[in-house]
Amino acid sequence: MTITLPVFDQLEDSLWLTLCGRALDNRREDPLLRDELADQIVRTVDYDYGKLKISPSSVIYIAHRALKLDEIARDFVTRHPDAIGLDLGAGLDSRATRIDVPPTVDWYDVDFPDVITARQQLVPARPHVHNHAADLAEPGWLDRIPTDRPAVIVADGLLAFFPLAEWSAILNRIIEHFPSGEIAFNGYSTFAVKAAKVYPGAKAVRAIMRSEGFDDPHTPESWNPKLRLVREILLTREPEIERFPAGLRWANRLSARSESLSRRGNVVLHYRF
Numbered sequence: 001m002t003i004t005l006p007v008f009d010q011l012e013d014s015l016w017l018t019l020c021g022r023a024l025d026n027r028r029e030d031p032l033l034r035d036e037l038a039d040q041i042v043r044t045v046d047y048d049y050g051k052l053k054i055s056p057s058s059v060i061y062i063a064h065r066a067l068k069l070d071e072i073a074r075d076f077v078t079r080h081p082d083a084i085g086l087d088l089g090a091g092l093d094s095r096a097t098r099i100d101v102p103p104t105v106d107w108y109d110v111d112f113p114d115v116i117t118a119r120q121q122l123v124p125a126r127p128h129v130h131n132h133a134a135d136l137a138e139p140g141w142l143d144r145i146p147t148d149r150p151a152v153i154v155a156d157g158l159l160a161f162f163p164l165a166e167w168s169a170i171l172n173r174i175i176e177h178f179p180s181g182e183i184a185f186n187g188y189s190t191f192a193v194k195a196a197k198v199y200p201g202a203k204a205v206r207a208i209m210r211s212e213g214f215d216d217p218h219t220p221e222s223w224n225p226k227l228r229l230v231r232e233i234l235l236t237r238e239p240e241i242e243r244f245p246a247g248l249r250w251a252n253r254l255s256a257r258s259e260s261l262s263r264r265g266n267v268v269l270h271y272r273f
Contacts, residue, residue: 003044003045003121003122005045005117005118005121006114006117006118007114008114008115008118010207010208011112011161011208012111012112012114012115014091014157014161014205014208015091015092015111015115016047016049016052017052017054017062017157017205018062018066018091018093018156018157019038019041019042019091019092019093020038020042020049020052020054021054021058021059021061021062021063022035022038022039022062022063022066022093023035023038023039023041023042023043024054024059025059025060025062025063026038026039027039028059028060030243031063032060032063032064032067032240032243033063033066033067033070033098035063035066035094035098037094037097037123037124038092038093038094041092041122041123044122045122056245056248057248060244060245060248061235061265061266064235064238064240064266065156065186065235065266065268066093066095066156067240068184068233068235068238068268069095069154069156069184069185069186069268070095070098070099072152072154072182072184072268072270073085073095073099073152073154073184074099074100076150076152076181076182077099077101077102077105077152080105080149080150080152081102081104081105082104082105082149082150083105083106083149083150083151083152083181084105084106084107084108084145084146084149084150084151084152084178084181085101085105085106085107085108085151085152085153085154086107086108086110086145086151086152086153086154086174087107087108087109087110087154087155087156088110088136088153088154088155088158088170088185089110089111089136089155089156089157089158089161090109090110090111090115090119091111091115092115092118092119092122092123093109093156094123095109095154096109096126096129097124097126101126101128101129103127103128104128105128106128106130106146106149107126107128107129107130108129108130108131108132108145109123109129109130109131109132110132110134110136110141111132111133111134112133112134112135113133116131116132116133119131132144132145136158136170137162137166137170139173142173142174142177145177147177147178147179148179149178149179150178150179150180150181151174151177151178151180151181151182152181152182152183152184153174153181153182153183153184154183154184154185155183155184155185155186156185156186157186158185159185159186159187159188159211160188160193160196160205160209160210160211161205161208161209161210161211162210162211163210163211163212164211164212164214167211168220168223168224171183171220171223171224171227172223172224175224175226175227175273178273180272180273181272181273182230182270182271182272182273183227183270183271183272183273184268184269184270184271185268185269186266186267186268186269187213187214187217187232187263187267187268187269188211188213188214189213189214189215189263189264189267190212190213190214190215191213191215191263191264192213192264192265193209193211193212193213194213195264196209197209215263217229217232217267217269220269220271221271224273226273227271227272227273228271228272228273229269229270229271230270230271230272231270232267232269232270233267233268233269233270234256234259234262234263234267235252235262235265235266235267235268236252236253236255236256236261236262236265236266237256237262241253241256252265
């Protein structure tokens with residue numbers, strides 16, 4: 001089968017970084033995420049993955065944070081079998097498949113139109129899983145999504161590409177659209193944003209990172225009175241660390257002793273509204 005994908009701009013092209021990270025995790029002896037579809041897509045699409053310069057540690061961190069977002073989404077749709085699910089900036093992610101979204105849930109993978117065109121060719125369709133072409137920065141993209149059901153919203157890596165004022169506006173529109181729900185995304189500390197400007201492994205996204213980052217997990221609560229922190233997940237303290245390669249395992253164990261050090265790395269933020 002011949003696959004002709006749209007020409008992505010720099011922001012859209014960043015989807016290959018997380019996709020490749022999940023694929024490389026799947027090739028490890030003890031994968032965290034076991035995303036076989038990501039691996040299949042990477043083997044199918046002719047792309048210069050070498051230019052991404054993904055380090056072995058980045059592969060594990062990409063898979064680890066995706067696993068935590070999966071857990072939050074899976075738990076929510078289990079508790080709310082009539083839910084709406086949104087994956088913002090979904091790229092070529094197959095989260096709905098990994099968490100096995102039940103047929104009573106309507107799941108929306110949201111991304112730019114060209115990315116959705118690529119998804120339609122590369123990500124197998126599932127009942128009640130919808131591709132939703134939209135620019136999140138533009139008002140009105142929620143108009144075609146039901147408003148009368150609880151919702152779970154996840155975003156993997158997306159915060160990095162929005163100034164906090166824009167990100168808070170996006171979250172506010174979502175919160176006002178649904179009667180209740182939960183939102184989870186990986187956080188970026190102010191240190192992480194600064195480090196990305198010099199870290200070689202962030203070269204693929206450095207030029208398009210726009211977030212200032214924030215250090216206090218309660219900061220988003222000031223954006224909307226309905227938003228409340230459920231949990232700041234410091235991934236250095238999660239049980240999967242014991243499955244990391246020895247050097248990375250010990251580095252995370254040392255960082256886990258300090259909240260401030262842990263916040264400089266992989267963090268998933270989970271809120272309720």
